[in-house]
Amino acid sequence: MTDIISAQDLVKTFGRNRAVDGVSFAVGEGEIFGFLGPNGAGKTTTTRMLTGVIPPDSGTATVLGHDIRKKPVLAKQGFGVVPETSNAYTDLSAWQNMMLMGELYGLPRRLAEKRASDLLVTVGLLGNKEQKVQAYSKGMKQRLILAMALVHDPKVLFLDEPTGGLDVQSTQMILSLLRDKNREGMTIFLTTHNMEEANRLCHRVAIIRHGKIVAIDAPEKLKMAIDRVHRIEVSFDRGVPGEALGEVSGVIAVNRIGDKYRLDVLSRDTAIRSLVAFAASNNLQIVTLNTLAPTLDDAFLRLTQEGGS
Amino acid sequence: MNPESLPEQARRAWAVAKKDIRIYYLKGPVLIFGVFMPVFLFLAFYMGGRDLPLAFLIPGLVGMTLFFSATAVSPAIFPWEGSAKTLERLAACPISIEAIVLGDMIASALFGIGITLITVLIGVGVGLPVLHVDILFIALFLGACCFSALGTLLAVPPTNVPSNIMMLSSLLKFPLVFISGIFVPLAEMPRWGLPLAAISPLTYFCDLARYCFSGAHYFPVTLDIGLLALFAVVLSIATMYFHRKTMPRRL
Secondary structure (H helix, E strand, O other): OOEEEEEEEEEEEEOOEEEEEEEEEEEEOOOEEEEEOOOOOOHHHHHHHHOOOOOOOEEEEEEOOEEOOOOHHHHHHOEEEEOOOOOOOOOOEHHHHHHHHHHHOOOOHHHHHHHHHHHHHHOOOHHHOOOEHHHOOHHHHHHHHHHHHHOOOOOEEEEEOOOOOOOHHHHHHHHHHHHHHHHOOOEEEEEEOOHHHHHHHOOEEEEEEOOEEEEEEOHHHHHHHOOOOEEEEEEEOOOOOHHHHHOOOOEEEEEEEOOEEEEEEOOHHHHHHHHHHHHHHOOOOEEEEEEEOOOHHHHHHHHHHOOOO | OOOOOHHHHHHHHHHHHHHHHHHHHOOHHHHHHHHHHHHHHHHHHHOOOOOOOHHHHHHHHHHHHHHHHHOOOHHHHHHHHHHHOHHHHHHOOOOOHHHHHHHHHHHHHHHHHHHHHHHHHHHHHOOOOOOOHHHHHHHHHHHHHHHHHHHHHOOOOOOOOHHHHHHHHHHHHHHHHHHOOOOOOHHHOOOOHHHHHHOOHHHHHHHHHHHHHHOOOOOOHHHHHHHHHHHHHHHHHHHHHHHHHHHHHHO
């Protein structure tokens, strides 16, 4: 897979604070890459360096093969940006903002008008296109800046917290559009706090803490990698003494929750086989048996808290 | 299309200029300020009992109008856009910092020329014909380029508080008006005043304007045009250079 975005040892310091401390990663073509981290971890600073808004103190960033510092115009021509703060011109209408973007990306007028109309239909703003953006709601503004970022049909899209504080309708619209664009081949770099969003959308995620990358992997692998102890929930057709379950092979702890037992086990496979044997030997029927995977939230919390703050 | 090419960057600068005109210049208060400010200064001197002839005062008024209108808004655009985060939008677009600055300068120059033409018409209306129309247009073009570059240069300090920049701007603009031969003819200036007048581009514009309206001038016309052009080039290069240095600190 070709690297579309590449960061090598990016460093950025503000005063005494080293906001980004030697960040390196690569994003392949067609990937949705999530960039996660707590507040102040360096996510937005990294994104702003990758998009050429601020220069790194050291290190290099390339997008679509162009060094963002040496060839900023060529690199920027190939990507779109949806920043954390809605930054459409509020004194202009949505249509004027779209046309301005078309001109700034060098699109012929007719092509810009066609794309702008199509995108405003997609984000549900065509009916408000002549309205000044200052009258828009937060969700409408966010949908507009997404449309503005897509007007030149970029190969790469950078998004910084695109759904922060939005209503469900706007959030779903944005996520659905991102999935569609990714299916068409667009590479997406997504900074988010929302673990569920990252879990559902991203092929790989990087977790940043105190300016350093602490993990990069697929969400499922990341969840599994953080914990050697797994959990299983089981319930039977009648009550079973907890001590008896504690003696089942592979079970290291038992907690009763309502009519279920939550078991901490070292190996799911061993524990499930032993539980089935235990039920058979005690003439019990298994009513439910669920394996509880760690969530991306668990992985995020573990990885961002390790080593203290 | 090569997005880095000069024609392409010039087209994108024009897009920035159109945006500036829509957002910042075509506003009632800005238009009114652009005309009223020089008119009131002019009236203050006209009615000040110094018996200066109209042929002297009208070119001064034209000079002040161009100077104040071309530098009225441009110093504040970068701070405004920095605080509204729209500068970040431009910074993420495939347009060079030089082209963004050029766009701001074009908008400022066009606004200056537009407002100044009204003042020229006022001059003609009060019975002062333009004797050298071609030179007046050359002077207006060069002066507008020069003053818009100066206005944009004033926005170089990387603050996103417009009032800070406007204060700095006033500190520079008002003294410049008084040393540039607008209200005191260059020939009547004290010896210490002439070197000061010589470092102000407004001096050369006013000298040219005076030549256009009355035929009188202090410096040779070609020298006025040459120095005004030189100021325009130097100030444009300086403003682009310094904005490239300070813009990352503004974002």
